[in-house]
Amino acid sequence: MSDTLIGILSFPALLGLIFLRVPIGLAMFLAGLVGLVLVTGDTTIPLARLKSETYTTFASYSLSIIPMFLLMGHFATLGGMSQALFKAAEGWLGHRKGGVAMAAVGACAGFGAICGSSLATAATMSRVALPEMRRYGYAGGFSTATLAAGGTLGILIPPSVVLVIYAILTEQNIAKLFLAAFIPGIIAALGYVAVISIYVRLYPEAAGTRPRVNYAERMRALAAVWPVLLVFGLVVGGIYAGWFTPTEGAAVGAMGTGIIAWVNGGLTWATLGESFTVTAKSTAMIFFIVLGAAFYNGFLALTQVPQEIAGWVVGQGFSPWVVLAFILVFYLLLGCLMDSLSMILLTIPIFWPVMQGLDFGFVSLIELQGSKLAELIASGAEVAPALLAEAQASLAQGIELTRDQLRELGIRGATEGALERINTERVAIWFGILVLIVVEVGLITPPVGMNLFIINAMDRDTPMSETYRAVLFFVGSDILRVIVLAAFPIITLVLIPF
Amino acid sequence: MYGFFYRLSLVMAWIGGLVLTGIVILICVSVLGRTLNGMLHGDVAQSVMPALADWLIAAGVGPVNGDFELTEALVAFAIFAFLPLCQITGGHASVDIFTQRMSPGVNRALRVVIDMVFAAVMVLLAVQLYAGLLSKLSSGQTTFLLEFPVWWGYALSLIGAVIAAIVSVWIAATRVAEVATGRDILPADLGADH
Amino acid sequence: QEVTLKMHQMLPQQAAIPSQMLEVWANNVEEQSNGAIKVDRYPAMQLGGVPPELVDQVQDGVADVIWTVVGYTPGRFPATEVFELPFFVDDARAATYAYWTMYEESMRETDFPNMKMLATFVHGPGLFHTKDPVETPADLEGMKIRGGSRLVNQMLELVGATPVGMPVPGVSEALSKGVIDGTTLPWEVTTAVRSSELVSNHTSFEGAGLYTLTFIVAMNQGVYDGLSDELKAVIDSNSGLDFSMLGADVMLDFDARGMTIAEDLGNNFIEIDAATVEAEWVPAVQPIYESWVADMNERGYDGQALIDRARALMDEYKAAN
Ligand code: NA
Ligand code: NA
Secondary structure (H helix, E strand, C coil), X not given: CCHHHHHHHHHHHHHHHHHCCXXXXXXXXXXXXXXXXXXXXXXXXXXXXXXXXXXXXXXCCCCCHHHHHHHXXXXXXXXXXXXXXXXXXXXXXXXXXXXXXXXXXXXXXXXXXXXXXXXXXXHHHHXXXXXXXXXXXXXXXXXXXXXXXXXXXXXXXXXCHHHHHHHHHHCCCHHHHHHHHHHHHHHHHHHXXXXXXXXXXXXXXXXXXXXXXXXXXXXXXXXCCHHHHHHHHHHHHHHHHCCCCHHHHHHHHHHHHHHHHXXXXXXXXXXXXXHHHHHHHHHHHHHHHHHHHHHHHHHHHHHCHXXXXXXXXXXXCCCHHHHHHHHHHHHHHHCCCCCHHHHHHHHHHHHXXXXXXXXXXXXXXXXXXXHHHHHHHHCXXXXXXXXXXXXXXXXXXXXXXXXXXXXXXXXXXXXXXXXXXXXXXXXXXXXXXXXXXXXHHCCCCCCXXXXXXXXXXXXXXXXXXXXXXXXXXXXHHHHHHHHHHHHCHHHHHXXXXX | CHHHHHHHHHHHHHHHHHHHXXXXXXXXXXXHHHHHHHHHHCHHXXXXXXXXXXXXXXXXCCCCCCHHHHHHHHHHHHHHHHHHHHHHCCCCCCCCCCHHHCCHHHHHHHHHHHXXXXXXXXXXXXXXXXXXXXXXXXXXXXXXXXXXXXXXXXHHHHHHHHHHHHHHHHHHHHHHHHHHHCCCCCCCCCCCCC | CCEEEEEECCCCCCCHHHHHHHHHHHHHHHHHCCCCEEEEEECCCCCCCCHHHHHHHHHHCCCCEEEEEHHXXXXXXXXXXXXXXXXXXXXXXXXXXHHHHHHHHHXXXXXXCCEEEEEEEECXXXXXXXXXXXXXXXXXXXXXXXXXXXXXXXXXXXXXXXXXXXXXXXXXXXXXXXXXXXXXXXXXXXXXXXXXXXCCEEEEECCCCCCCCEXXXXXXXXXXXXXXXXXXXXHHHCCCHHHHHHHHHHHHHHHHHHHHHHHHCCCEEEXXXXXXXXXXXXXXXXXXXXXXXXXXXXXXXXXXXXHHHHHHXXXXXXXXX
């Protein structure tokens, strides 16, 4: 058997194991182990790799962000931040038709902003909001579907564990990816609010209203939200402003939410122990998948299959947009069966080399130099007028500036090397956000969706089929959003400076 | 027995959690020290209180030396310490959409086989981690800044890895016993949260 | 007999050493063995693990041929640190000559007994790349500067900077976010790290460079021993001093490219003249020499003898060329 064939056969073998309920990390690990033995002929290499690879995978400074974000999310709940968010949103929106559901989505977005995980967001917010929704006469399926969808905002609104892993796999700047996720996250929340208002018009019996609250009380509720804003501003703002690395941001966030929870009396020895056990389970689960994926991906590289797939796709001359469409549909389908983290770890090492080789025409050298020139003029720097006029004229004619011109003008970072880096970075960021959204849709698409399962389990009275039916409306808005963001990359990229 | 192994895993998770908290504090102290150090070197501090500023700098107000490598070694320990709890609570992510439709007997058989394979893998990981420890011990490799031996990190991690392996072997053995005796020993909802 | 060698290293295939040195070696070996040896290239750590593990990988047979920075595994190859001493190396070719000669004389036994060495070489002079200009050690006061090896970090502390230990791939992100105020690097790798786009001051030193790092290209001993005599001869004729010198040449060639990029960007070049180096910089770092010699003596080496031998060999090379 050739190495390539072994590599290709490992795909169905892996899926077979996963469908037989083998834990996903274990399945990848086994596929990698057996594959390595087959390709190298004996057990020497896989055993030698295991001597250091488990340790170095776990002893990672950049991945240490994951347990810290998980701890931060749990501290935030203990500190009463989720209740405060829901109360504030409910005060402002609750009296409208479908308003309590909208408040739940708003609170999910707010809580997602300090929590790195969708499952944690969904679980936390359903603990707070589900009883309220049921009390105001919301239908079971509509309530659970709303919270399942709202929970997916936890991945999209930074910080996000999945986005961190994507950034590490594609070697991109985590701060920029966080920034890029911001507008799509807001659009997602608005889309869900729109879905709710349509749904309550189609099925008026599915939602009740609660009495209007006076403005004094609303302002009081709003004022109680400041710790959330403080922590979110400190973590995301601090990472982006360069006060600290993403890992340091996670530590500062965990410390901040921990202190708030302690001050609010939510953090006791008992709840601290519970935070540790919850963090421990999720962390071990995630890192075992990371380990399995690292092992499996090392085996795949040895078979050269990803390189050959990338070469084949690029060689076919498909339009980049067709390739993108294929990849996104693939994720949507796979998302019905697998969880987002496993999908990212399994597929990005195969898809990213393909995407990296495609030209979506995001930035041209003329464009880059033009923007640098505009920056130069705006900065009010002293430049010889003749030099400036000459440069503007040649750019207007579509002629690139020469190195000498650039040097005399003192324009930094406008060379071809810089252009290539910017193009790769923009494709990486835009593609990353699209992938993030599709894998997140996977969390709520029937039949398998982690968020659906978790929330349905919290509301024993509601049959799964009701949740399935109502959630399709939210899935519809997700798909529409993916199409819009794919067609208009600028929405994702507008906040990212050159 | 279940109670003993569960409590053991819980204690490991708490120790790991405390170490994780320690990392959080370490990093925050380092960030704070770095920020203060920058301020003390700044124009304001150097013109208003130069002597005090220089004294504080000399006293070591600055980033924690080697915070990067300490974080790496300690977080590895924490994650290994988290593994036993994940094993004994069936916390690993899996897809049960297809197996749901199979008979309870098939599911039971699958569970035995999977838990046995998992135990074998956890033992393999612990044994190879030990081999790695020996190799780092003999090579004398140290970290960059603090220059502590790399094998210290391996040794700490080995504690969690060995306990995770023992817990996994016990789970697998119990599954076999369940099939042999036809009695349920482990709680039925083990692994049901996924 | 047909053999496939897995060649593993940390940088993308288009980087300087992979494309200009390792690729040449692989092609030569494939050709001269008439296809009996095939070399599979695995760039960017594709076979798994992190860069410091490359040494273990070639010893354990995970990879058959590796290229790595010796300083990534502090404490393992102590004798090679002699070339990392500050203001010690002024010519990468002379140092490479000394390095290979000393490898054959003593380091083969003391430091590298478990691998088949193909090349040992050093990079061009290391220098400061900083946000604010650095002209005297006092300018470094309070600056967070990234260093790439044990000795470089000690040196940074002595000249008054706050050393931040960090692997090369992390440098551009740390610079762009202000986590560090500058870095030490040779010009060569600035093209890959793109540091010249991020910071605009470059402080170099007349005469000996601030520091150098040492590299090895090595092969698994068992794989080499298992080759037929003919194939061993092919490997032998493609390793040694000449192949090491190719590494030094590639480094110097790419140093020039790195400088050109910084020039094109209109960056600020500061060169400290020899007299100022002697008066202000060398005394500041002098304690490293003493502590290193003491440290080496404790490990059972003769530290001063290593320094003297390296100096003598570098002078010998410069006199002959
Ligand atoms: Na989030
Ligand atoms: Na799904």
